[in-house]
Amino acid sequence: MKRHLTHTPFTHCAAAIAFAVGLSAIAVPSMAAKKPTSSHTKAAAPVPASGPLPANAVARVNNVLITQDQVDAALKAVNAPDTPQTRAAIKNQLIARELFRQAAEKQHYDTRPQVIEAAEQAKARAMTQAWLRDQVKPAPVTDADVKARYDAIVATLGEKEYKPSLIAVKDEDTAKNVLMQLKKGTDFAQLARQFSQGPNAAQGGAMNWVSFRTPVQEGATQGWPQPVAEAMVKLPQGGVTTAPVQVGDAFWIVKMDQSGATQIPDFETTKAALRQQLEQIALQKATAQVVVDLMKSATIQQ
Template sequence: MKNRPLAQGFTVVIRHAALVATLGLAVGCLPAAQAATKTTAKASADKTLDAVGGPLPANAVARVNNVLITQDQLDQAVRALNVADTPALRTSVKNQLIARELFRQAAEKQHYDSRPQVTAAVEQAKTAAMTAAYLRDEVKPAPVTDADVKAKYDAIVATLGESEYKPSAIAVKDADTAQTVLTQLKKGTDFAQLAKQYSQAPGAAQGGALNWISFKTPIQAGNTQNWPQPLAEALVKLPQGGVSSTPVQIGDAYWILRVDEKRPTQIPQYDTIKDALRKQLEQVALEKATAQVVVDLMKNAKIQQQ
């Protein structure tokens, strides 16, 4: 069973990336700078200066031996970090680019470019870039319209019942362990503690806590928000604070449920959720279009498998 948020995706998570500005950690911390440095290396033969200590060209921010680091490379590296652009940040990024170029030159001088692991990595990078370019040209997902988004919203709302539940769950592999858990619960042992100790269900590390869920009752097959039907039926019969009196067997697992909270179903307004739903539908369309490209390629391919 998958631990999904209420209405299959109403929650959007935004991640924040922090800047690492230490020169010793320069390698690998600027993805855009890596590509920029390769360009610099390729053009270095054309940028050799008779007087290394002479004035910098107008488009350069630094010279490392005979190789220029350009303003455009610095701008690309700063944009890649996606943080506030400040003079201090630019100084730090420039120092990282200088360090990266020093590393590159030292490695090239010692012929690291011909080492097997390096040539293999170059080939892998080439393959990845080539494949990505091909997919951008060949995968044509169907556009997602406003009507598609509204229909998705209406379909989700139609699956929701009058009440929604905040459950916790413990799932174990055998009936004996399930009975041990139930016995401990009856003695007053904390549900979250037992979940962390015994459970193999989603949310075990969080004491068995699952996301809010709602079902239209009576429970109907195929309308259980991806929960197994017996679990959904067991959950809606429990009062708030109630715990399963007997385990519910699903396949080889035995489930014990608790209703932590119960409340009238809270349905987000369409305008507050439409962007998240659109992204969800666009992802589905992308996956469908990609699968179709695979199918088309397989029609003319000879594939052998063990």
Template sequence: MKTESNMQTIAPAIRRAVPNRIFAAGAVVVALCAAFTPLAHADNAPSKTPGGSLATAAAGSTPLPAGVVARVNNISITQDQVDQIVHTTNAPDTPALRANIKEQLIARELFRQAAEKDHYATKPEVQAAIDQAKNAAIVQAYLRDQIKPAPVTDADVKAQYDKVIATLGDSEYKPSVIAVKDAATAQTILDQLKKGVDFAQLAKQYSQGPAAAQGGAQNWISFKTPIQAGNTQNWPQPLAEALVKLPQGAVSSEPVQVGDAFWILRVDQKRPTQIPPFDQTKDVLRRQLEQAAMQKATAQVVVGLIRNAHIQQ
């Protein structure tokens, strides 16, 4: 069995909705060059202009200082700038790529100088963008210093593996589900299923539940039986109890009500629980624990700031 399939079984209780980290290296460089990056990836060949390349047009008779690849009206474009952008691309580091990047930087500097000459820096929308970028940089620097997630140790990873494995039962199931808002619609679906209408087709047509567009198909799931509250891999307990009673290929004979929704279950596959070795899952578990630690540390900073703030809504 593939590791990914196994992880879908053993780790459903671990939340994945963790905010993306905001400290991406080189993000400023990428943003500054976003308008020009298509050139850097276009066949890795230097673009041509009617009178020669921008680098040729900008060239002067005075030799360039060390570390400078071009000058535009006495403003230097450095080798470091080119290197930074090369490092943010996924393209091979070739002379053609570097030539394109240099021309992009020349073009950007020409645009900047022309805009400055026409006093674009004083336009309200430009000032707003500058303020927004400044505030974002300040927040990023603050969070980088203040958010200190607890380190995740090898023992933590192993303990998490053991904890997840302990929640699994002898069998695992790959179900499909249909969820609707009223009992009458649920009964209509059951009637159509008895007539041989395809479950996936009905899920796409009626379901308001998870993965409706995929025919209601769910990942592998396993429960320790008898079902106990709080040990249902984030499934509602009535659904878990109904699922483990169904043989492979069977559909629930009546809708299962959970709150205001009515669920119809089908067991697409059933088999003995496949437990992957620790070495195959430890990296995924470590990343999940690190994300959880980051989320917890971030929440602690937010709570501390809220406690000392006066907020009106």
């Protein structure tokens, strides 16, 4: 009793936020002594280039220390098993990276325009992300909100659920050609990969489980085009539409891979995922409101 609320409507209700910033696999601070930025800036004291390693240091690369904190941070970032072998590999990677950095700095790569531009872009991303964290205040999601969302989704489900595959093409002649090849025994998934311009074509057109009430009503088909939904519910398991179903300028061919009685997971099973999705929606709305507020006081020419 899990597949329905896991696949379609629960996972499709949240939109992605366009403010995520990618992090490198190993994002740890450099311990290099900082160079003076002007004649009035005092340089940091250099790290001794020899002698015993200080506490918490795991290596010294010329005059730069690699610390245990850096290894710990890198291990956490890559989410790898905490083993001596993994730590040794990470330490070696950090040493290699520091050698690369020092070699690049020695040849003044830090003054190259593309490096300066990349540094400014990274600074801008970090600054923007920090500002957004402080300014975007999404509305809290309550237990009642989560339960209401669960009830609303369950109310849209029909007695049966369907797992179809589909082929969508842009002209009727191609659709008829596909149907002719299907009648000759050509594999549906093969034809989907070859001809389909619809979703999941690379996966042979296989779609997720879906359920909706019958008779099919406009706007209550979990996002499926109504003509396709109406054709789908009439198909037996293993059946294929005998004629292309026109949706706008496209022509769809549907195969019913599986069907059966709708299985609904209980609320406890789905509430964590539902809460996360509602929180994402709240974040999206709050972010959009910040954009609207900024635009009111901005001068934008396009």
